[in-house]
Amino acid sequence: MHILVLGAGVVGVTTAWYLRQEGYDVTVVDRQCNAGTETSYANGGQISVSHAEPWANPSTPLKVLRWLARPDAPLLFRPRMDPAQWRWGISFLRECTSARAARNMRQIVRLGIYSRERLQALRKDIEIEYDHLEKGILHLYTNPGEFESALEPARIMRELGCDRQVIDADRAVELEPALSPVRQRIAGATYTAEDESGDARRFTQALAIKAQEAGVEFLYGTEILGFENTRDRVLGVTVIREGRHQTLRADSYVLSLGSFSAILARKLGLFLNIYPAKGYSITVPVKNEDAAFNVSLIDDEYKLVFSRLGDRIRVAGTAELSGYSRELNLTRCRAIVRRTAELMPEAGHWEQSEFWAGLRPATPSNVPYIGKSHFGNLYLNTGHGTLGWTHSCGSAAALADIVAGRKPDVDFTFTGLQPAR
Template sequence: MHILVMGAGVVGVTSAWFLRQAGHDVTVVDRQGRAGVETSYANGGQISVSHAEPWANPSAPLKVLKWLSQPDAPLLFRLRMDPAQWLWGLKFLTQCTSGRAAWNIRQMVNLGIYSRSTLQALRTELGLEYDQLEKGILHFYTSEKEFEAAREPTRIMQDLGCDRQVIDADRALELEPALAPIRNRIAGATYTREDESGDARKFTQALAAKAEAAGVEFLYDTEVVGFEGTRDRILGVGTIDSEGAHRTLRMDSYVLSMGSYSAHFARKLGFSLNIYPAKGYSITAPVKDEEAAFQVSLTDDEYKLVYSRLGNRLRVAGTAELNGYDRDLNLVRCNAIVRRASEIMPDAAHWGQSEFWTGLRPATPSNVPYIGKSRVSNLYLNTGHGTLGWTHSCGSAAALADIVSGRTPELEFDFTGV
């Protein structure tokens, strides 16, 4: 079967790889000049099964209300006259019960564990290098209330097989001495030894090169503009390249992996995906002092920031701004990340030399992605991964390749049927 994958971010490229390994002919189309240069470009860098507590949880509604007036809030709704935003927000509220949060944690932990092991096997098989570190992820809490609130989600994750351990501040310092400047403020921490970190852009581009060598065709600088077909079947995908040439790509089946823009193209096909762009930010700074710089990947839970060591660079990323498809760099939010990072580890990096980045992460209200067959008979979905696209990419792609090939995935997951 010849399959067109729409999107060359980390999810699209992993989809292409596993589909090719399943014996399919694969073409990938993307509007950028190479793989992994939009949302996958400068994300937080974590492979974080332990980051499975969804934004939608019982404590979220009051927090969101409090954050509405804070321009540097971790999760910020910038209210717009946008029906999609309001529908997303209403659905988000329905996911904030303890029962829905527990169900969503189960989905994300199951997918995360499967995806992490799939990534590890793929890395070994192909010898991929992408500044990876296998030193675990340490969540630290500077609020006693937030630390206590983390105990129940941690217990649920443990029951599902995620080895996330509750530890005290002394143990946190043993694992990561770079936290010494804030030792007196750490209320507690959790540690997941099997989690990892690495540069998603380097991984995506390295895997794209392997996929191309294996026979996958990449059509870069080519934008999807529309579809030909009937209500239940795609007959072709209309594209335009950088020189303005139009072309219709006709394949047997299609995979939608276009991040936040997946919702837009689903509407063109007559159905809805409840995906809304969550604008995230990151800073990347050169290491200043090796002794003061961290090695273990960190999550600052109170501020919803993640820290990853990428060779001689330190990446700090986080926050989510629901403000439509605006991609302007908000310096208030970037400087808030610099301020917090320099407060936590002042000598770790040349924070004043930080490179700023922003990207649109495709968020669902539940944080659970769409993976599987759509209501259009020859269209498959692999999209809506929110902040966990890097974490879930390999498992999502392997499961999708099974579904496309008529096999039952190994993964226990609520595969979509929209």
């Protein structure tokens, strides 16, 4: 069977890899000139099962209201004359109840644990380098109220098998001495030893090479326009490749186009409640090895994640719901630099920060679409939001099971979509 995977980000490439391991003929299509050059390019770099509390939780609506007037707010909603944005926003508010947030967290944690295990198994099977570290993730809190709010989610995660331990400031500094200059400001912390970090772009491009060696074909520089289809089957994908309009045909298709999945799915009459959440990152060279961290960090108050990638520091975060523009908002970029330099002034050459913005495919619940659509030969693996890197291997392995007619080995509610009304 020939399968066409639409999208060469970290989710699309891992999907292609696991499908090829099942023995399928696989072709990957992407408009860019290489794998991992959009949302996977400069993300936060963390395999963070512990970062599983959904954005939609009871405390969020009030925070968003307070942040409306702040251009550097961690979560910024910029209202537009866009029905998709308002529909997404209303659905988001519905997910902010305690019961729904707990349900969604269970889904996210289970998929995260499974995915981390699959990544570790993949790393043992093949030689692949991507600046990965296995030193855990430390959530730090400089606001006592934010720390208090983290205790219950941490407890739920422990019950689900994610060992997110609550620790004090002294233990946090013991784990990561680079935090010693701000020891007095730390109200508390949590630590998950099993979590990891690594460069998602390097991983994606290295795995794409391995996949090519295994027989996967990559069609880069190919713009996807739409579909040829009947009521219940996809017959082909219309594209522009090397200046020519073409139709690519396969037996089955996988939609893994991140934020653009929703636009393309609509052409088939499928409604995916995915909206782009523009995230920002800075990448800087290490300045002082003693002052630079090695344990990955998460600053929950400012919604920032910190990863050490070899001789570079990556800090990423914030979310801007403002459409599909990837234009840099320098106010938000500088806010990341300011907060990071405040916590670790000597760690990096902050004046050399390389700014980046990417569109993260967010669902209101933070739970992705993985599974079969109502089209008999169209599968979905998209909508992973900020956790595409974390969930990529598990999502891909599970989808390969579904395509092969097996039940995935993870307790997760897989998608079955109905036509849009």
